[in-house]
Amino acid sequence: MQLWGRTLEFWDVTSQWLVWVAAAAAGLGTISGLLGAIISHETSALIQRTSDEKIAVANAKAAEANLELERLRAQVGPRQLRRDKFIAALHGKYPFPTEIQYVRDDPDSFNLAVSVFFLLTEAKWPVSYPDPVLPPLRPSFEQPLALTAGGQPSGVTIVTSGIDVTSLAKPVPQDDFEASLRALQTAFVTSLGRVAISGSQDMKPECFRIVIAPR
Structure with missing residues (x-):
């Protein structure tokens, strides 16, 4: 089929x-x-x-x-302090008399000086209201105004009397004044970034002067 x-x-x-x-x-x-x-x-x-x-x-x-x-x-920009770090660095340290001077005609230096004043007041340090750095009565040569107060030409300087700055490198402070100086140094470094330290013969013993110059 x-x-x-x-x-x-x-x-x-x-x-x-x-x-x-x-x-x-x-x-x-x-x-x-x-x-x-x-x-x-x-x-x-x-x-x-x-x-x-x-x-x-x-x-x-x-x-x-x-x-x-x-x-x-x-x-x-304007320099600003970090309040928490500044206050924390000074906590528990003996407060020594402190004065603040700033270079006049620089708004940023003045504003920073006022900020330092209020923070030191909050930390219960005996501090006077900021004053402008006075020019020398008889300037022998032209120099940055901050040098007249013992500060550096720029930035922030802590001025003291009768302290060996090299001792700050030692692990333990010699006395309460040096401990407070270290605390103040730490307060500026941690809240602002840097600070200088210098000595001046016109400073009273166991007192601080904070000199604030332009950047």
Whole structure:
């Protein structure tokens, strides 16, 4: 018996092959779908990772720019004391009489001098209200005004009398006055960044003078 010119056995074998081809095509379609899903997932993950990396880099650059901006502000902006660190450094130390002098005609020096006055008052140190540095009566040569009060030409200087500055490098202070000097030094270093220490013969014993000059 024949169908369309072919034997039934031929069509039986052909139908079996067609079934296998259809099954293989279905399997290939399934595999293609799975591969497509995997590729799509990996592509999305790669795009997300790349985006996250770019965001992280941008955030790091923004943080670095903010730090640089803060450094520039600290260098050129008004000087400000960190109250908590200043007060903490003086805690428990014996308060010695302190006077404050600033270079006139410099608003930043005056504002800083007033800030120091209020913080020392809060720390219960005997301190007088800031006065401008007076020029010498008979200047022999032109010099920075802060030098007249025993200070450095720029920045903040703690002026004392009768103390060996090199002793500050020793681990233990010699007496209460040196301990208070170290505390005052720490107060300025931790809250402002730096401070100088110098001696002056016109200072009374066991007294401090804080001289504030422009940057």
